[in-house]
Amino acid sequence: MRISTLFYTIRQGFRNIFRNKMYSLASVATITACLFLFGVIYAIVMNLQNMVHTAEEGVSVTVFFQEDTSEERIKEIGDLLVKRVEVSKVVYVSADEAWESFKEDYLGEYADGFTENPLEGSQNYEIYLSDVSMQNSLVTYLQSIPEVRKVNQSQVTADTLTGLNSLIGYISVGIVVILLGVSIFLISNTVTIGINVRREEITIMKYIGATDFFVRSPFVIEGIIIGLVGAAIPLGIIYFVYNNVVDYVLNRFSILTSLLDFLPVSVIFDTLLPVSLGIGVGIGFIGSFVTVRKHLRV
Amino acid sequence: MKVIVAEEFFVTEEKKEVKKKRKKKKVSSESDIIVLDHVSKSYESGSPALDDISLRIKKGEFVFIVGDSGSGKSTMIKLLLRELKATEGNIRVLGYDLNRIRHRKIPQFRRNIGIVFQDFRLLKDRNVYENVAFAQRIVQTPTKLMKKNVPAVLASVGLAGKYKAKPKQLSGGEQQRVALARALVNEPTLLLCDEPTGNLDPKNSWEIMNMLDEINKSGTTILVVTHNKEIVNEMKKRVITLKKGVIISDEEEGAYIDED
Numbered sequence: 279m280r281i282s283t284l285f286y287t288i289r290q291g292f293r294n295i296f297r298n299k300m301y302s303l304a305s306v307a308t309i310t311a312c313l314f315l316f317g318v319i320y321a322i323v324m325n326l327q328n329m330v331h332t333a334e335e336g337v338s339v340t341v342f343f344q345e346d347t348s349e350e351r352i353k354e355i356g357d358l359l360v361k362r363v364e365v366s367k368v369v370y371v372s373a374d375e376a377w378e379s380f381k382e383d384y385l386g387e388y389a390d391g392f393t394e395n396p397l398e399g400s401q402n403y404e405i406y407l408s409d410v411s412m413q414n415s416l417v418t419y420l421q422s423i424p425e426v427r428k429v430n431q432s433q434v435t436a437d438t439l440t441g442l443n444s445l446i447g448y449i450s451v452g453i454v455v456i457l458l459g460v461s462i463f464l465i466s467n468t469v470t471i472g473i474n475v476r477r478e479e480i481t482i483m484k485y486i487g488a489t490d491f492f493v494r495s496p497f498v499i500e501g502i503i504i505g506l507v508g509a510a511i512p513l514g515i516i517y518f519v520y521n522n523v524v525d526y527v528l529n530r531f532s533i534l535t536s537l538l539d540f541l542p543v544s545v546i547f548d549t550l551l552p553v554s555l556g557i558g559v560g561i562g563f564i565g566s567f568v569t570v571r572k573h574l575r576v
Numbered sequence: 577m578k579v580i581v582a583e584e585f586f587v588t589e590e591k592k593e594v595k596k597k598r599k600k601k602k603v604s605s606e607s608d609i610i611v612l613d614h615v616s617k618s619y620e621s622g623s624p625a626l627d628d629i630s631l632r633i634k635k636g637e638f639v640f641i642v643g644d645s646g647s648g649k650s651t652m653i654k655l656l657l658r659e660l661k662a663t664e665g666n667i668r669v670l671g672y673d674l675n676r677i678r679h680r681k682i683p684q685f686r687r688n689i690g691i692v693f694q695d696f697r698l699l700k701d702r703n704v705y706e707n708v709a710f711a712q713r714i715v716q717t718p719t720k721l722m723k724k725n726v727p728a729v730l731a732s733v734g735l736a737g738k739y740k741a742k743p744k745q746l747s748g749g750e751q752q753r754v755a756l757a758r759a760l761v762n763e764p765t766l767l768l769c770d771e772p773t774g775n776l777d778p779k780n781s782w783e784i785m786n787m788l789d790e791i792n793k794s795g796t797t798i799l800v801v802t803h804n805k806e807i808v809n810e811m812k813k814r815v816i817t818l819k820k821g822v823i824i825s826d827e828e829e830g831a832y833i834d835e836d
């Protein structure tokens with residue numbers, strides 16, 4: 279294709295858009311709405327996942343051992359635990375450390391009366407999980423070790439987090455799929471109208487010897503442009519509004535500041551930008567290409 | 577040894593080239609630009625629009641097609657453009673077998689043909705210049721050439737000062753000249769006109785016909801469907817008369833046959 283032909287085709291694409299402004303606007307608006315929702319959902323999901331992840335990292339299982347277990351045996355078990363897939367980190371807490379931390383947390387200055395460690399035999403492992411959903415299998419395994427006296431776990435937290443994670447995932451995928459369907463439908467309508475408006479021109483083009491490709495291209499370009507604009511607008515809005523919203527939430531719920539750990543907008547855009555543009559161009563292309571195939575038997 | 581093989585290879589390639597050229601030449605030097613061989617065309621309903629038509633039109637001819645309304649003239653034009661396929665018989669136009677031509681070859685085929693209609697069929701939202709340039713863009717003429725060709729052809733149809741006018745700012749005669757310029761700008765071998773003067777007054781009709789005559793003299797084969805009895809009788813060209821889908825007369829320097 280010649281460069282001049284390419285430019286001409288692109289100009290025709292724009293001409294189509296302006297020719298039926300109302301429908302083009304409707305298409306752009308729908309895609310904007312879809313991708314705005316998608317962006318908002320994505321930002322929320324990313325932040326929630328980030329928070330969940332931070333929380334997950336704090337979830338730990340604690341194992342205590344029988345009093346007569348030797349130091350070597352405890353070390354052996356520790357080595358075995360590190361090798362398991364569900365385990366991300368194992369921290370050994372000696373009896374003295376356990377006592378120190380207990381003193382700090384609960385006794386303060388009253389602890390001075392103790393000369394011996396009353397928590398003798400309370401040495402333990404704090405096991406951090408790589409994935410909360412695997413907590414149960416780990417606990418079962420731990421309980422099967424004869425030297426293990428007691429396993430402490432945070433059952434509620436683990437289950438809730440796992441459930442919340444996948445629920446958010448399913449809902450967002452569902453919404454986005456529906457919205458994409460609506461967008462494609464609208465683009466298809468816009469292009470159909472463009473084709474009908476230009477029927478006569480297409481007939482003349484064919485008489486003069488235009489190739490199918492030449493006839494179809496402006497309509498496909500039209501769809502892609504609509505998709506691009508429809509993707510750019512919500513990206514712009516989200517980019518400028520994101521920080522304001524984060525600030526607002528942090529101020530409004532200042533008690534939760536330590537819990538609410540928001541991602542910077544740049545991290546969100548690392549993925550959101552290419553994905554949104556890709557989706558915009560993609561639905562623009564698919565919507566127009568399929569329509570052109572159907573309505574333009576050239 | 578290798579050298580000899582290579583030489584042989586080149587020799588055969590050369591031979592192939594020569595053969596190709598000969599084949600091409602044969603096509604383009606074929607003196608019959610249009611050959612209809614027992615061609616019939618039936619639409620879904622009713623009697624056939626064209627019934628067992630055979631005719632030949634040579635390169636450089638100027639031919640009128642006349643006949644009553646519904647006698648099949650436009651149908652014949654559509655067959656020649658391969659807008660429609662014949663129900664029966666063979667059609668050859670410019671060396672292309674229109675029964676066999678592949679869909680994706682049709683644009684290439686049509687680029688050799690110019691077409692003019694009774695209702696001009698200009699693009700209403702574009703000016704005179706763009707309407708003509710449109711045809712050059714479709715065949716992907718380089719912009720530089722296009723900028724030379726379009727003014728030249730517009731001047732040749734007497735529209736030099738009107739590049740910027742939109743179709744509805746022009747008279748019927750002027751609009752038809754724009755359409756003619758559009759049909760000519762790609763330098764077709766064959767020009768098909770379906771009632772080109774049907775919407776024009778006698779003066780404009782004559783001007784268009786005289787232009788067609790000039791174009792024909794420079795070598796373009798021309799086929800004109802018309803109802804204009806006076807022009808047909810005065811121009812003394814070959815006249816093919818259709819009636820109910822059948823050729824009832826085909827005469828050099830013919831006259832308009834008026835049955836009533």
Ligand SMILES: Nc1ncnc2c1ncn2[C@@H]1O[C@H](COP(=O)(O)OP(=O)(O)OP(=O)(O)O)[C@@H](O)[C@H]1O
Pocket residue numbers: 619620621625643644645646647648649650651652
């Ligand atoms: N698309 C179509 N479907 C069905 N019948 C058609 C169609 N086009 C033309 N016909 C019929 O075919 C016959 C020939 O039509 P055609 O248009 O070729 O006539 P014509 O000679 O060009 O007439 P006119 O001088 O009025 O333009 C007519 O009987 C017409 O009704």
Ligand SMILES: [Mg+2]
Pocket residue numbers: 649650651770
């Ligand atoms: Mg007709």
